[in-house]
Amino acid sequence: MRNIPLDELATCWPRVLPWIEEAVARSDGDENALDILIAIARGNYALFAGEKCAAVAQLVRWPRQSVFTVLYASGEDLESCREAFEWSKNWCRANGVQVFRIHARAGWERALGFKRRGVILEERL
Numbered sequence: 001m002r003n004i005p006l007d008e009l010a011t012c013w014p015r016v017l018p019w020i021e022e023a024v025a026r027s028d029g030d031e032n033a034l035d036i037l038i039a040i041a042r043g044n045y046a047l048f049a050g051e052k053c054a055a056v057a058q059l060v061r062w063p064r065q066s067v068f069t070v071l072y073a074s075g076e077d078l079e080s081c082r083e084a085f086e087w088s089k090n091w092c093r094a095n096g097v098q099v100f101r102i103h104a105r106a107g108w109e110r111a112l113g114f115k116r117r118g119v120i121l122e123e124r125l
Contacts, residue, residue, distance in 0.1 A: 001050035001087040016054035023072035026105060052080035068092045078111060096105040
């Protein structure tokens, strides 16, 4: 797992696209894979990829803390995703990030052993 530099995005994207599309299919429909690619190219999101998984994250440096939020993640199996999250947490520690968050479906809470901090509620209008 590593942070994919922008100059490698064009060669890496086709390989990770199926995983990104799988994650997007389970999301709220805010964006599609092309929107995500554009956000990565603009530097708004970062792409992290390994041999068996990929994740899209957003790093925000707020006045009082830095927050790394995994927006989309998928891979070949649960173990590769767990390893990717551990790698990402270590990357965060090495880069001065204080908070690691995941936007995920409920199954990830149990699978990763993360602490629930709240619930996102939504009403479609």
